[in-house]
Amino acid sequence: xxxxxxxxxxxxxxxxxxxxxxxxxxxxxxxxxxxxxxxxxxxxxxxxxxxxxxxxxxxxxxxxxxxxxxxxxxxxxxxxxxxxxxxxxxxxxxxxxxxxxxxxxxxxxxxxxxxxxxxxxxxxxxxxxxxxxxxxxxxxxxxxxxxxxxxxxxxxxxxxxxxxxxxxxxxxxxxxxxxxxxxxxxxxx
Amino acid sequence: xxxxxxxxxxxxxxxxxxxxxxxxxxxxxxxxxxxxxxxxxxxxxxxxxxxxxxxxxxxxxxxxxxxxxxxxxxxxxxxxxxxxxxxxxxxxxxxxxxxxxxxxxxxxxxxxxxxxxxxxxxxxxxxxxxxxxxxxxxxxxxxxxxxxxxxxxxxxxxxxxxxxxxxxxxxxxxxxxxxxxxxxxxxxxxxxxxxxxxxxxxxxxxxxxxxxxxxxxxxxxxxxxxxxxxxxxxxxxxxxxxxxxxxxxxxxxxxxxxxxxxxxxxxxxxxxxxxxxxxxxxxxxxxxxxxxxxxxxxxxxxxxxxxxxxxxxxxxxxxxxxxxxxxxxxxxxxxxxxxxxxxxxxxxxxxxxxxxxxxxxxxxxxxxxxxxxxxxxxxxxxxxxxxxxxxxxxxxxxxxxxxxxxxxxxxxxxxxxxxxxxxxxxxxxxxxxxxxxxxxxxxxxxxxxxxxxxxxxxxxxxx
Numbered sequence: 247x248x249x250x251x252x253x254x255x256x257x258x259x260x261x262x263x264x265x266x267x268x269x270x271x272x273x274x275x276x277x278x279x280x281x282x283x284x285x286x287x288x289x290x291x292x293x294x295x296x297x298x299x300x301x302x303x304x305x306x307x308x309x310x311x312x313x314x315x316x317x318x319x320x321x322x323x324x325x326x327x328x329x330x331x332x333x334x335x336x337x338x339x340x341x342x343x344x345x346x347x348x349x350x351x352x353x354x355x356x357x358x359x360x361x362x363x364x365x366x367x368x369x370x371x372x373x374x375x376x377x378x379x380x381x382x383x384x385x386x387x388x389x390x391x392x393x394x395x396x397x398x399x400x401x402x403x404x405x406x407x408x409x410x411x412x413x414x415x416x417x418x419x420x421x422x423x424x425x426x427x428x429x430x431x432x433x434x435x
Numbered sequence: 436x437x438x439x440x441x442x443x444x445x446x447x448x449x450x451x452x453x454x455x456x457x458x459x460x461x462x463x464x465x466x467x468x469x470x471x472x473x474x475x476x477x478x479x480x481x482x483x484x485x486x487x488x489x490x491x492x493x494x495x496x497x498x499x500x501x502x503x504x505x506x507x508x509x510x511x512x513x514x515x516x517x518x519x520x521x522x523x524x525x526x527x528x529x530x531x532x533x534x535x536x537x538x539x540x541x542x543x544x545x546x547x548x549x550x551x552x553x554x555x556x557x558x559x560x561x562x563x564x565x566x567x568x569x570x571x572x573x574x575x576x577x578x579x580x581x582x583x584x585x586x587x588x589x590x591x592x593x594x595x596x597x598x599x600x601x602x603x604x605x606x607x608x609x610x611x612x613x614x615x616x617x618x619x620x621x622x623x624x625x626x627x628x629x630x631x632x633x634x635x636x637x638x639x640x641x642x643x644x645x646x647x648x649x650x651x652x653x654x655x656x657x658x659x660x661x662x663x664x665x666x667x668x669x670x671x672x673x674x675x676x677x678x679x680x681x682x683x684x685x686x687x688x689x690x691x692x693x694x695x696x697x698x699x700x701x702x703x704x705x706x707x708x709x710x711x712x713x714x715x716x717x718x719x720x721x722x723x724x725x726x727x728x729x730x731x732x733x734x735x736x737x738x739x740x741x742x743x744x745x746x747x748x749x750x751x752x753x754x755x756x757x758x759x760x761x762x763x764x765x766x767x768x769x770x771x772x773x774x775x776x777x778x779x780x781x782x783x784x785x786x787x788x789x790x791x792x793x794x795x796x797x798x799x800x801x802x803x804x805x806x807x808x809x810x811x812x813x814x815x816x817x818x819x820x821x822x823x824x825x826x827x828x829x830x831x832x833x834x835x836x837x838x839x840x841x842x843x844x845x846x847x848x849x850x851x852x853x854x855x856x857x858x859x860x861x862x863x864x865x866x867x868x869x870x871x872x873x874x875x876x877x878x879x880x881x882x883x884x885x886x887x888x889x890x891x892x893x894x895x896x897x898x
Contacts, residue, residue, distance in 0.1 A: 317609065326612065333619065
């Protein structure tokens with residue numbers, strides 16, 4: 247009996263870290279494949295794998311809602327749109343990496359280094375507030391309240407940004423209406 | 436005289452026999468694994484036995500779904516062919532078994548024995564992965580619904596999630612990845628076109644679909660499927676399709692009018708509709724909105740699972756067979772299985788969210804079984820016969836039985852409706868499809884969402 251309880255305690259403590267390593271073992275190779283795969287569309291599918299593994303991390307942290315939103319919006323919605331765009335522009339072209347200009351290479355390296363530095367500093371910083379409150383299974387309510395009280399301003403700014411992006415996309419995609427008007431006009435006359 | 440009475444009789448016999456087989460098998464497995472084995476191991480003093488019984492209880496929902504999906508898909512294919520034969524006045528399947536009742540079982544065996552071909556130039560790994568990604572989410576997605584459709588049976592409570600309906604929606608959004616992947620990996624123009632169309636269509640129609648479900652969640656005040664189903668109990672006036680609980684007060688008022696024992700009618704109405712004529716307008720708006728939402732949900736769901744007015748990804752007159760052109764053998768069988776399973780799951784979501792889950796459509800005051808004068812003699816007669824099954828070995832659970840019966844009836848009615856639509860409507864053109872999705876459905880659902888958010892303020896829900 248005691249052994250059984252010991253076993254279950256051990257399992258509970260270790261299942262989380264085991265799952266963490268498992269998800270990392272999925273996410274990191276997928277992330278590298280996104281970068282290094284020759285077929286760019288396959289890279290897109292690997293990106294779905296990365297997002298799926300990250301939503302698994304959210305599940306370990308008891309953030310069910312975030313995990314599901316991650317799957318629904320990032321893993322399926324956004325990545326699929328990217329994949330469609332790739333298919334429409336260069337469908338199934340396993341393009342050789344053409345010779346890249348050295349200046350472009352340096353620019354890319356700079357951006358990558360800056361990005362890495364930002365992420366690294368953010369992760370190492372001390373200000374990660376840890377709440378001692380008991381985790382609740384249903385944290386949709388908390389997320390909603392937080393979004394509309396403490397984080398109302400960033401939330402609204404994000405929505406305005408998205409709206410602006412949407413309007414810009416529509417403006418870019420809009421075809422010139424003049425020609426079609428002329429055609430229909432002549433037909434009516 | 437009905438001209439095709441013989442066909443209708445065949446369809447009814449077929450449905451009844453297959454449904455009996457399906458649900459007896461599923462419940463048999465659940466009972467065996469979830470009740471019998473733990474009960475046998477309960478008195479054992481070994482730790483190992485305890486662990487086994489816990490594992491058995493934990494995997495019961497998974498086993499139920501795994502047993503259910505293949506048999507159900509076989510039945511649904513057969514039903515679809517029979518019903519289409521009925522609508523077009525042809526002979527349905529009639530060679531294998533009595534009146535063709537075993538046709539799809541034979542088809543399944545044939546598909547499993549066929550050669551599995553991977554075309555030259557295809558991306559083999561992706562080609563194999565695509566059917567799995569298409570099929571696996573329908574298993575995950577179905578599990579949280581189990582507790583809702585069985586009236587919160589003890590066996591399935593383990594699968595009940597606080598984010599219930601959101602989980603189901605997230606899981607049902609994954610299969611389109613499988614379609615795009617399969618379409619791209621096949622190294623075939625038609626497949627690629629099918630995959631592209633499917634992705635565009637699924638993303639466009641997911642928005643109205645999810646917005647309609649969100650509006651119902653707003654009315655219900657929860658994401659948990661079990662509580663959404665529970666809130667709607669007590670007859671058709673409480674269902675979400677009629678105002679999402681806005682008519683509960685009317686229901687209670689009629690009940691108060693019939694039985695003189697309860698509180699007076701004026702008081703009941705005052706409790707539920709506190710603002711007089713403003714509440715009346717709210718009730719009318721809510722009823723209209725939820726009925727329109729139900730329609731939008733059905734349209735969005737049809738597009739999401741590529742049923743016929745929206746089957747552009749596999750339009751056989753343009754794209755041979757769309758994304759699954761190159762598939763054969765067991766991989767094709769998995770695609771086929773998943774399509775029908777998705778149809779069933781989408782119908783089940785509609786039943787749980789809009790049509791009251793496992794609730795009898797008759798309001799309590801109209802249902803003869805709810806009066807003591809009727810049900811007491813009935814239980815007196817039946818209890819000696821059934822007590823062995825109900826109380827001793829728990830083979831029958833009356834709550835679950837009635838709930839499951841109503842869910843089965845409602846769900847397969849919706850499936851029948853989907854087949855009716857398939858037999859009636861021609862296919863959309865791709866630009867019409869996009870216009871209809873983005874310019875009609877999305878604005879309508881957004882307007883309804885705002886209307887519902889305001890209208891629910893003038894009525895008291897679920898008091």
